[in-house]
Structures are given as structure tokens and as C-alpha cells.
Amino acid sequence: MSWETIKKAVNADSVEPNLKHYDDVRATFSWDVARGELDGLPDGKGLNIAHEAVDRHVLAGVGGKTALRWIARNGGVQDLSYADLAERSSRFANVLAGLGVAKGEVLSCLMPRVPELYAVALGTWKAGAVFSPLFPAFGPEPVQSRMEIGRTRVLVTTATLYRRKVAAVRDRLPDLRHVLLLMDDPAAELPNGTVDLRAAMDQADTAFVIPPTDPEDLAILHFTSGTTGKPKGAMHVHAAVVAHHATGRLALDLHDDDIYWCTADPGWVTGTSYGIIAPLTCGVTMISDSEEFDAERWYRILQDNKVTVWYTAPTAVRMLMKRGADLAKGYDLSALRFAASVGEPLNPEGVVWGVEAFGRPFHDNWWQTETGGIMIGNFAAMDVKPGSMGRPLPGIEAAVVSRDGDTVVPIDEPDREGELALRPGWPSMFRGYLGQPERYENAFAGGWYLTGDLARRDREGYFWFVGRADDVIKSAGHLIGPFEVESALMEHPAVSEAGVIGLPDPVAGEVVKAHVALKPGFEAGEPLRRDLLRHTRKRLGPAVAPRAIDFQKSLPKTRSGKIMRRLLKARELGLPEGDLSTLENGQ
Ligand code: AMP
Numbered sequence: 001m002s003w004e005t006i007k008k009a010v011n012a013d014s015v016e017p018n019l020k021h022y023d024d025v026r027a028t029f030s031w032d033v034a035r036g037e038l039d040g041l042p043d044g045k046g047l048n049i050a051h052e053a054v055d056r057h058v059l060a061g062v063g064g065k066t067a068l069r070w071i072a073r074n075g076g077v078q079d080l081s082y083a084d085l086a087e088r089s090s091r092f093a094n095v096l097a098g099l100g101v102a103k104g105e106v107l108s109c110l111m112p113r114v115p116e117l118y119a120v121a122l123g124t125w126k127a128g129a130v131f132s133p134l135f136p137a138f139g140p141e142p143v144q145s146r147m148e149i150g151r152t153r154v155l156v157t158t159a160t161l162y163r164r165k166v167a168a169v170r171d172r173l174p175d176l177r178h179v180l181l182l183m184d185d186p187a188a189e190l191p192n193g194t195v196d197l198r199a200a201m202d203q204a205d206t207a208f209v210i211p212p213t214d215p216e217d218l219a220i221l222h223f224t225s226g227t228t229g230k231p232k233g234a235m236h237v238h239a240a241v242v243a244h245h246a247t248g249r250l251a252l253d254l255h256d257d258d259i260y261w262c263t264a265d266p267g268w269v270t271g272t273s274y275g276i277i278a279p280l281t282c283g284v285t286m287i288s289d290s291e292e293f294d295a296e297r298w299y300r301i302l303q304d305n306k307v308t309v310w311y312t313a314p315t316a317v318r319m320l321m322k323r324g325a326d327l328a329k330g331y332d333l334s335a336l337r338f339a340a341s342v343g344e345p346l347n348p349e350g351v352v353w354g355v356e357a358f359g360r361p362f363h364d365n366w367w368q369t370e371t372g373g374i375m376i377g378n379f380a381a382m383d384v385k386p387g388s389m390g391r392p393l394p395g396i397e398a399a400v401v402s403r404d405g406d407t408v409v410p411i412d413e414p415d416r417e418g419e420l421a422l423r424p425g426w427p428s429m430f431r432g433y434l435g436q437p438e439r440y441e442n443a444f445a446g447g448w449y450l451t452g453d454l455a456r457r458d459r460e461g462y463f464w465f466v467g468r469a470d471d472v473i474k475s476a477g478h479l480i481g482p483f484e485v486e487s488a489l490m491e492h493p494a495v496s497e498a499g500v501i502g503l504p505d506p507v508a509g510e511v512v513k514a515h516v517a518l519k520p521g522f523e524a525g526e527p528l529r530r531d532l533l534r535h536t537r538k539r540l541g542p543a544v545a546p547r548a549i550d551f552q553k554s555l556p557k558t559r560s561g562k563i564m565r566r567l568l569k570a571r572e573l574g575l576p577e578g579d580l581s582t583l584e585n586g587q
Pocket of ligand 1: 224269341342343344345346364365366367368369370389451452453465467468474477478479
């Protein structure tokens with residue numbers, strides 16, 4: 001079925017879009033000019049994310065404006081102004097300085113969405129340390145492996161998460177010097193070797209002078225997954241704030257008086273770039289909800305806070321669609337003027353459903369951990385093609401390419417499929433995978449950064465997502481490396497081989513499915529299946545663990561012994577099996 005383009009008249013909205021004429025802005029845009037929209041540290045001492053996000057608004061005399069409206073489980077709200085955030089982050093920077101945390105050292109943040117999280121992130125940047133968020137629904141294994149790779153010096157978490165995910169493995173993390181705990185139960189005893197976060201912040205000085213910060217200083221370490229091997233630590237620098245700010249304005253169309261809600265958790269890149277940095281540099285009021293998805297709760301938040309710009313994800317859109325447009329119509333969502341979505345393919349039905357439910361289409365956009373910020377999007381003043389990711393941001397050159405070893409050839413002809421590639425050079429581009437230079441180099445060829453996604457571009461320059469070029473799985477917007485799941489399965493005494501794939505799912509996009517072969521003496525059956533599900537859930541956490549497990553006598557492998565995940569998937573879905581010439585024993 002083909003979907004009609006949703007036409008946009010430039011002056012249709014009461015608010016004039018920041019990116020009014022795409023072609024004009026694209027022709028004149030420069031990253032230097034974008035940098036000029038930020039202040040830089042006083043006295044030319046460089047560029048620091050936290051200064052741009054909070055301190056400069058205080059200096060400009062708007063410190064009293066609400067920066068963060070945090071919504072508690074019971075619906076109660078706590079408002080923090082820009083001045084509050086500036087002060088709290090300075091306190092936290094002083095805590096780090098007092099602990100002797102040095103520039104460039106990594107702080108892992110394993111926190112639920114609580115107000116302290118924002119002060120911790122901003123204070124880390126003020127102190128010159130590197131903020132590395134971890135998703136709180138991760139199990140102990142993903143937490144441990146990421147802290148090992150990052151050589152985490154400081155961990156900030158809650159007493160509960162510490163007990164469940166870190167305490168038992170702490171002695172395996174020799175680089176971890178300091179653990180700061182938010183005590184969920186203030187009456188509870190502080191575990192050995194930890195510091196009470198709130199008490200430390202209360203005692204800390206409220207003033208902190210940000211030391212000189214080179215725009216190329218490391219600021220953020222985000223973990224992402226590949227097809228094989230350990231998670232990859234994508235390194236981002238303070239200069240990334242230029243792209244966060246520019247995309248906040250151009251792609252999310254943020255204006256000073258917006259009430260903005262990004263539903264992504266700051267444990268992932270979207271929740272950091274667009275749930276902390278971009279909204280604050282743009283000086284808006286941002287919403288943070290402590291709870292997980294709930295259709296009625298979400299509509300109530302949109303309505304009661306008069307949210308004007310909403311950034312969410314396709315899985316959430318599909319879950320809302322399941323509840324029907326009438327539910328949405330029961331709420332007053334008239335303040336909402338721009339809705340955007342990212343992270344996985346957004347079905348054209350979802351885009352159009354937005355119009356039906358609250359009179360606004362969802363604007364799909366595309367980017368990834370490595371790009372640090374939005375690269376391709378359906379912008380506010382541009383016609384929306386349902387099902388398309390949109391057009392490249394001004395300042396970004398994107399192409400569909402064919403690749404043969406080191407040779408990369410852009411495909412100029414429209415509607416042809418190839419790998420999505422970007423010309424490096426924008427400020428939020430990752431600067432490497434920590435400790436894995438060869439993986440970083442492999443991501444580039446012929447002057448292009450190769451994204452690992454397959455796409456096509458139509459005659460009007462809109463990009464359309466086709467699929468992944470590799471085996472990584474996107475489930476409910478979370479990127480999952482099959483290798484990490486296979487490794488956890490292999491730790492179980494019954495498993496001799498494991499192959500993990502993503503299966504299509506109408507709501508989550510994909511769900512994780514594992515195929516396992518058993519060691520002699522173990523019996524395939526329901527009790528073992530349940531035990532394996534329990535085992536992986538405990539180790540990996542619910543966001544990563546498989547939903548389904550199948551037993552097989554042995555798994556198809558290449559002659560060099562690599563499990564052929566593609567073949568597992570093709571067989572499961574009844575698709576053509578493709579080239580089987582490397583298959584071992586014709587399995
Ligand atoms: P992550 O690094 O976890 O943000 O995941 C990035 C990957 O998510 C991309 O390489 C795509 O495979 C997928 N992705 C992100 N945005 C979109 C989108 N708008 N449409 C389709 N896939 C997307």
C-alpha cells in the first residue's frame with residue numbers, strides 16, 4: 001500500500017519553524033555558525049556541555065525558568081529551575097573534585113529517572129570527567145562488562161541497583177574506586193565501601209568554576225552492540241554539544257517557550273542527547289517521568305503539562321495505536337505542535353495515526369549511537385512521507401553506497417538499495433570505540449562512515465530504511481548484540497551451542513529468540529526452557545534476555561565454526577536460505 005505525502009504549508013502553525021526553507025538552510029549552513037550560537041566558557045576557556053546546558057542561562061538572567069519538571073510515581077511533580085540545576089551540578093562537580101576524580105576518568109551512571117541523575121550528568125561534565133550512562137534494566141552482566149571496558153572510576157547508582165547488580169562483582173572491577181549511592185531508603189545502612197550521594201552533595205560547595213575544556217575533550221561514553229564480540233564504547237567529546245543544540249533547534253524545532261518531553265531513558269543515547277543536553281541548551285522546560293510506559297499516564301502527562309514538543313519511539317507509538325485513537329481523543333492534547341520518533345522503523349500507519357489521534361503526524365528521524373545526534377529527519381516545515389526517515393540535516397551529507405572492500409561507490413540512481421553512509425565531520429560524530437581502534441577503522445572506507453544500515457533514497461532525496469546490514473537486533477528501540485546473549489546462554493551448564501536472532505514482532509519491532517543445542521545428558525523440554533529463560537533474565541536483565549528459546553540437535557555453522565544466524569532466521573521465517581556454500585556438513 002502506498003501512503004500519501006502529508007503536505008506542510010510553511011506558515012500552517014502558529015509557531016514559525018526554525019527550519020523554514022530546507023534547501024536555503026542547507027545551502028548556507030555551517031558548523032562554525034552553529035558553534036557561534038553557543039557561548040563557550042568565559043574568557044575563551046573552551047567549550048563545555050554543562051556550561052552551555054545550564055550555566056549560560058543563569059548568566060543570561062533566566063536562571064529562574066523551570067528546566068526540569070520531574071514526575072513522581074504518584075503523579076506529584078518536582079520542578080527544578082536552571083539555577084537549581086546549575087547549583088546542584090556544581091555541588092556534584094565539587095564532590096568529584098573532593099574524591100580526586102581526574103579529567104578524562106569515567107563515571108558510570110546506573111540510575112532510574114530521578115532528579116539527581118541530571119545533576120550527576122551535568123556535574124560530571126563540569127568536573128571534566130566522562131559520563132557513561134547504563135540502562136537500569138540491564139542485568140549484572142551487561143553492567144559489569146561495560147564498566148570493565150570503560151575502566152569505570154566512579155559509579156553512581158541507587159542502593160537497590162547496587163545490591164542487585166554490582167555488589168557481588170565489585171571485586172572484579174579493580175578500576176572502580178568510588179561508589180556513590182542514592183539511598184532509596186534513607187533509614188537503611190550504607191553498604192561498605194560506598195558514599196551517600198545526597199549527604200555528599202549537601203555538604204559540597206555550591207560554587208564550581210569549570211576548568212578549561214578543550215572541545216575535543218572526552219565527555220560521554222555510550223555503549224552500543226555489534227554482531228560479534230564485546231559491547232563497543234563509542235566516545236563523544238564536548239564539541240558534540242554544537243550538534244545537540246543545532247538539531248534540537250532544526251530537527252526537533254525547539255523554541256524557548258516549549259514544554260518538551262523526550263520519553264527515552266538517559267541510559268541510552270537518545271535519552272542523553274535529547275533527554276538532557278539538547279533541551280537544556282535550547283533553554284526549554286523538559287519533562288522527565290519516573291515511570292515506564294502506560295497509555296493513560298502518558299496522555300495525562302501530555303495534557304496536564306501542555307507538552308508542545310514530544311520525542312518518542314515507534315514501539316511506544318504502536319502500543320498507543322493498540323489502545324485506539326479514541327483514547328487519545330479523550331484528552332486535551334491541543335498544546336502539542338510537533339511529534340517526532342526515532343530508534344527503529346516507524347510504520348507509515350504510525351505516522352498517519354498521529355494525525356488521526358491528535359492532529360499531528362509523527363516525524364520520523366534517524367541516527368545512531370555513533371552519530372551522537374539526529375542525521376536524517378522529517379522536519380517541521382517539510383512534507384512528511386509516511387514510512388520515510390526524511391532528508392539529511394543541513395550540514396550532513398548522506399548517501400546510499402555500494403561497498404566492495406575499501407572501495408565505496410555512491411549510488412546516484414534513485415530508489416536503489418545500498419548501505420547508508422555519511423561523510424564524517426559533524427561535531428557529535430564519535431571519536432572512536434574505546435580500546436578497539438580496529439573496529440573504529442573498519443567503520444570507515446573511501447572517506448565515508450558506513451552506518452551498518454541498508455537504505456534507499458528516492459527522487460526527492462528522502463531516505464527509506466531497508467534493514468540492518470548485520471545481525472544486531474532492535475527490540476523496543478534497544479540495540480542488542482546477539483553475541484552478548486549467546487555468551488550468557490553458553491554459561492549455562494546445559495548449553496553447548498547458541499545462536500541468537502531477532503524475530504519480527506508487531507509491537508516491539510523485533511524480539512530476541514535463541515536457538516540452543518544441548519550438551520549430552522541434558523534433556524530438551526519445558527523445565528529446561530524455563531530454566532534457561534530465568535538464567536538469561538537474571539544475568540542480562542529483561543531488556544536483553546531472549547523471549548523464546550528453541551532446542552536443536554546442532555546449529556548450522558560455517559566451516560570455520562561460526563554459527564550462521566542468518567540461516568537460523570531464514571529457516572524460522574520460511575525465507576530463501578541463500579548461499580550455503582560455506583555451511584559445514586550441509587546441516
Ligand atoms: P542505536 O545506536 O541504539 O541508537 O541504534 C541505531 C540503529 O537504530 C540504527 O543504525 C538503525 O538500525 C536503527 N534506527 C534508528 N532510527 C531509525 C529509524 N528512524 N528508522 C529505522 N531504523 C532506525
